[in-house]
Amino acid sequence: MRAAVLHAPGDVRVEERPDPRIEQPTDAVIRLTATCVCGSDLWPYRGIEAINEPTQMGHEYVGVVEEVGSEVRTLAPGDFVVGSFVISDNTCEICRAGYQSRCVNGEFVSMTIGTQAEKARIPLADGTLVTTPDVPSDDLVPSLLTASDVLGTGWFAAVAADVQPGKTVAVVGDGAVGLLGVLAARQLGAERIIAFSRHESRQQLAREFGATDIVTTRGDEGVAEIKELTHGLGAHSVIEAVGTQESMMQAIRATRPGGHVGYVGVSHDVSLPGDELFFSAVHLHGGPAPVRRFLPELIDLITRRAIDPGKVFDLSLPLDQAAEGYRAMDERRAVKALLTV
Amino acid sequence: MRAAVLHAPGDVRVEERPDPRIEQPTDAVIRLTATCVCGSDLWPYRGIEAINEPTQMGHEYVGVVEEVGSEVRTLAPGDFVVGSFVISDNTCEICRAGYQSRCVNGEFVSMTIGTQAEKARIPLADGTLVTTPDVPSDDLVPSLLTASDVLGTGWFAAVAADVQPGKTVAVVGDGAVGLLGVLAARQLGAERIIAFSRHESRQQLAREFGATDIVTTRGDEGVAEIKELTHGLGAHSVIEAVGTQESMMQAIRATRPGGHVGYVGVSHDVSLPGDELFFSAVHLHGGPAPVRRFLPELIDLITRRAIDPGKVFDLSLPLDQAAEGYRAMDERRAVKALLTV
Numbered sequence: 001m002r003a004a005v006l007h008a009p010g011d012v013r014v015e016e017r018p019d020p021r022i023e024q025p026t027d028a029v030i031r032l033t034a035t036c037v038c039g040s041d042l043w044p045y046r047g048i049e050a051i052n053e054p055t056q057m058g059h060e061y062v063g064v065v066e067e068v069g070s071e072v073r074t075l076a077p078g079d080f081v082v083g084s085f086v087i088s089d090n091t092c093e094i095c096r097a098g099y100q101s102r103c104v105n106g107e108f109v110s111m112t113i114g115t116q117a118e119k120a121r122i123p124l125a126d127g128t129l130v131t132t133p134d135v136p137s138d139d140l141v142p143s144l145l146t147a148s149d150v151l152g153t154g155w156f157a158a159v160a161a162d163v164q165p166g167k168t169v170a171v172v173g174d175g176a177v178g179l180l181g182v183l184a185a186r187q188l189g190a191e192r193i194i195a196f197s198r199h200e201s202r203q204q205l206a207r208e209f210g211a212t213d214i215v216t217t218r219g220d221e222g223v224a225e226i227k228e229l230t231h232g233l234g235a236h237s238v239i240e241a242v243g244t245q246e247s248m249m250q251a252i253r254a255t256r257p258g259g260h261v262g263y264v265g266v267s268h269d270v271s272l273p274g275d276e277l278f279f280s281a282v283h284l285h286g287g288p289a290p291v292r293r294f295l296p297e298l299i300d301l302i303t304r305r306a307i308d309p310g311k312v313f314d315l316s317l318p319l320d321q322a323a324e325g326y327r328a329m330d331e332r333r334a335v336k337a338l339l340t341v
Numbered sequence: 342m343r344a345a346v347l348h349a350p351g352d353v354r355v356e357e358r359p360d361p362r363i364e365q366p367t368d369a370v371i372r373l374t375a376t377c378v379c380g381s382d383l384w385p386y387r388g389i390e391a392i393n394e395p396t397q398m399g400h401e402y403v404g405v406v407e408e409v410g411s412e413v414r415t416l417a418p419g420d421f422v423v424g425s426f427v428i429s430d431n432t433c434e435i436c437r438a439g440y441q442s443r444c445v446n447g448e449f450v451s452m453t454i455g456t457q458a459e460k461a462r463i464p465l466a467d468g469t470l471v472t473t474p475d476v477p478s479d480d481l482v483p484s485l486l487t488a489s490d491v492l493g494t495g496w497f498a499a500v501a502a503d504v505q506p507g508k509t510v511a512v513v514g515d516g517a518v519g520l521l522g523v524l525a526a527r528q529l530g531a532e533r534i535i536a537f538s539r540h541e542s543r544q545q546l547a548r549e550f551g552a553t554d555i556v557t558t559r560g561d562e563g564v565a566e567i568k569e570l571t572h573g574l575g576a577h578s579v580i581e582a583v584g585t586q587e588s589m590m591q592a593i594r595a596t597r598p599g600g601h602v603g604y605v606g607v608s609h610d611v612s613l614p615g616d617e618l619f620f621s622a623v624h625l626h627g628g629p630a631p632v633r634r635f636l637p638e639l640i641d642l643i644t645r646r647a648i649d650p651g652k653v654f655d656l657s658l659p660l661d662q663a664a665e666g667y668r669a670m671d672e673r674r675a676v677k678a679l680l681t682v
Contacts, residue, residue, distance in 0.1 A: 102598030257443030270615025274608030
């Protein structure tokens with residue numbers, strides 16, 4: 001099969017790799033319908049995260065089940081499925097508490113599988129994959145694909161930030177996750193949604209997803225604007241979707257005392273000062289999103305056409321042109337690149 | 342009046358100070374019945390927090406109203422009152438959300454008043470002071486005094502750590518706040534309460550307050566013990582009541598993914614690594630406790646004799662011997678020193 005492989009920073013090649021096969025009785029093999037490039041793929045692409053060897057990339061996926069292991073009970077060949085970027089058994093105590101991204105038998109798809117490919121072996125298939133009601137029409141595929149990570153992550157961020165009806169939410173980060181955090185906040189009933197963005201096309205998408213205000217400054221200046229918009233108090237809920245020191249401090253400082261920060265940007269060189277955090281009196285929650293928790297609800301919203309998160313894809317390429325997808329996202333020419341298989 | 346004044350690290354003197362008077366129409370002047378020495382008073386006593394000038398100490402207090410300003414509506418001379426260590430109007434949006442410790446008109450009693458004294462002026466008296474049903478009998482005074490800070494803070498820590506019926510709670514810190522965190526966890530229905538303590542008398546008190554297990558190790562070794570006691574997962578809820586780098590990391594690491602850390606130890610030189618916090622997937626909440634939120638409930642529990650938090654006082658001295666109270670706590674000869682006025 002063909003798969004996208006990162007050889008070195010900036011060097012993505014689509015090349016031949018062995019077809020995946022059932023290895024464990026709980027595995028499924030799926031044929032990908034679509035996959036995509038994630039903001040987090042850019043960390044190794046930019047050389048900020050080291051890779052030791054040529055690495056098959058990708059962790060977002062929708063597709064059709066080709067084959068299942070002997071112990072798989074809930075899936076059959078021909079089923080259309082969406083899966084999380086973390087494998088989970090969905091039965092352990094941590095999964096049952098809603099934290100499937102930290103399943104005791106969990107593994108990151110990006111570390112061991114790589115779904116920017118024609119096929120993928122999905123371990124713990126019963127726990128990881130969720131079927132759609134029917135094989136979806138083509139126009140629903142991009143939205144379903146977002147559920148695999150960026151929508152599920154933006155949604156978790158909004159839930160972690162305790163977004164509530166009638167409240168004010170600020171969103172730090174105008175990548176796909178931040179934009180879908182806006183969408184989630186709207187769905188969860190937020191009254192006012194303030195998106196930080198300096199890019200006109202992203203501002204436009206933020207507004208389409210439900211942003212009521214756009215703030216173009218950042219850092220302390222951005223925080224001051226949020227305070228001004230909230231009677232000096234700060235937002236009730238802040239979604240952080242970047243993962244840098246600046247973005248984390250911006251999120252914490254933009255939150256009112258007793259408010260909530262939901263942070264999902266993968267932390268890179270972040271160090272939180274205890275005293276400032278203490279006196280901020282905010283709630284802080286985040287981490288790798290337990291997308292599996294939200295998949296049934298998100299699939300339902302998408303197939304009922306209540307939400308259209310697939311709009312975050314502003315570039316669509318065949319898998320063979322994966323390298324161009326990486327380049328376009330690296331250069332911020334694209335918010336998110338979909339790869340058709 | 343007489344008051345305890347810190348002149349320099351280790352140098353507490355009880356000396357004559359001007360009697361407080363009504364300055365604002367929202368003030369009350371109270372005559373203290375009892376006050377005490379707080380773990381946080383030891384930071385400046387030990388020279389870890391600098392003081393610029395001789396400073397009147399103390400922020401925990403119960404007493405009798407002597408005089409009220411012209412705008413005070415809910416209090417009258419003769420009322421017995423308990424107040425929080427933070428002044429609050431209890432009407433602003435932040436107060437109404439339950440974060441009176443960050444009231445927009447708030448101030449720390451320790452910074453501007455100092456209640457290790459015969460009398461104190463309490464600003465925003467209607468918002469800050471809560472009356473007891475009757476003038477309490479003498480034996481209830483120590484417990485009511487704890488509500489002013491250490492009980493209210495331990496209680497907030499348990500609430501911030503989302504302590505729930507049937508769950509497992511670990512408590513880092515065996516000072517008065519940690520011990521009363523144990524009591525709070527028991528009242529909130531926790532099934533298993535694991536107290537970290539290496540001091541026999543404190544272990545004994547922890548057990549009296551409801552601890553089911555005692556762990557005598559700390560740091561990574563202590564974390565390993567908690568994991569062993571919880572099927573490898575960690576506690577659902579962890580109360581942090583110290584405020585050091587080691588205690589914070591111990592609390593975070595002892596918490597299961599998706600679990601909650603409630604931290605109330607005032608942070609000193611703490612820096613939280615973003616990547617570890619991210620992948621821990623814990624909820625983190627804490628800060629200066631909004632004691633005012635809990636005062637009515639705590640006063641009710643104490644006056645009904647449902648709880649006896651006053652047991653944390655293992656030393657009682659007249660105000661004139663405040664210096665000995667500081668010494669005993671500094672040398673860990675006493676958990677907490679009550680000062681009678």
